[in-house]
Amino acid sequence: MSEVAHTPAQAGSGPVETREILRLSGYQRFIHLLVVIAFFILAFTGIPLKFHEWAWAKMILSALGGYENARYLHRFGAILTFIYIGLYFAEIAYRFVIKREKGLFWGPDSIIPRVEDVIHVAQMVIWFCIGGRRPKIDRWAYWEKFDFFAEAWGNFALGVTGLILWFPAFFTRLLPGFAISMSTIIHGIEASLAVCFIFFIHFFNAHLRREKFPMDMVIVTGRMSMHEFAEDRPAELERVQKDNALFWHQVPPASPVLAKVGRTVGLILLVLGLGISVCITYSSFAEWIPRVIRFFS
């Protein structure tokens, strides 16, 4: 799902040397911003409930001004989530039905996994073990595709169970009573998984690895330098150059103010996110290790 600049004026202005590659449209970055806001609200108001026995959970709740605030904020975060899901599907529908964009659901520009992704996984593991050349990644790397579908699955599981827990009396008109106890279990574990996955795995893959450390600014500015593009997405560069389409991807750099604000906010969120994930991991292991020991003894 490549985002191509649609007018030459937009694409070609500015001196050639400073032009950057546009990776994410303003609309896509706006949706990701909503995801970030909703995710942090939901994580910091919901996780303390699951880990209610722990002092850190009580500290987070008191920092938020008590359980009543957390309860309303959590529902606000849920509404925000449903809004961005709607906006996402609206864009896909617009691009598929009205603009008749090709390659939305298949091909190298699509987020849908392909055979190449399996090969890339194998090549990546070989690179981990013996070094040498990294796989030639195209528009979306396999870890980005996994992130996307993990997020989609998480939204589905948490959205459905969250609604059941929000309106238990309404949903048990249709569903049996155990839908409530099932939802409690699924919602809590899936939320812990989602938070730890985003802050440990997604943050490393996207921001903390060597080339991007400490933060990949593409999610704020939407842009990537030519050098970075060639290093990170060699297969896409090759493909674009073969089509003589590089010009259409190039834009002038983003405003430095935007980058500065994005970097500051991003780093604060990174520390907060890693902090709560460390708490979740610690508490989960502290709960589970005695259970496992009891089981085997």
Place this chain on the structure above:
Amino acid sequence: MKIQGLLYASALTLLLPLTLGAQEPPNCLSCHADKDLKKDLAGGKTQSLFVEQKDYLQSVHGSLSCTSCHTGITDAHPSDQPGKVDCGICHSQEVEAYKKSIHAQVFEADPATAPDCLSCHGTHQIQKVNTDKYKRATLDQCGQCHEDYKRTYLDTYHGKVVDLGETKDMPLCWDCHSAHEILPASDPQSNVSKERALATCLYCHKDATTKFAQYDVHSDRFSVKKSPIEFWTYLVMILIVCFAFGLWVPHTILWFVRDWLENRKKKKDSGSNPPSETGGGA
């Protein structure tokens, strides 16, 4: 007028424990303030007869005299045998309700295995029951015997919120099971029986239906026998977590190590060839 009356009334209630409470107890407390005062019981055990005056005066009964509850004390005290305290003198409704409960039946058979009034309310430090602190404490009290029910309650939304210290609008054990007339769920008269569960839920959940009331509040995710659905849900979720992290934790660690090795190699290369240019690529 009204405000004046209120002021007088509140001043009086504030002063009552100081006047009434302070006047009489010294007679009793001249002995019972002694921390070592004991009574020998059968079987070589002893019972402390010490009363902490400060606690008593701060309790809801602080304005009452000792003999209001400890009736039957004669001039021969301490060699007389004062009878058991009867809470029913004042709280007849609660005592009557309690007498119908399963706790009363078990208590009659063996007092060591079931609670009476004192087990939950205490003796000389009885507090108001509608404070956050008392409500939270009752959970631990019920949990002393009903350990599994306390644990499974804490797995529910109700329990988690209560455990975070928020008891407003949140049900504790006795909101559903009733405080005094507790009956087993198998008894149709019980608040939590199949027949009456819905009425109990409706107390807070105004739009509850029959299916809603079939939700097993005390389902146990660790017991495949008691709650198979919750057990398997829990297990599947744990497996999903193991799957996700089983794939990605090694991936991330390997990537981190490879990055570190590449970084070191790059530094070594740039360090050995041009010694004049250092610190450029960090």
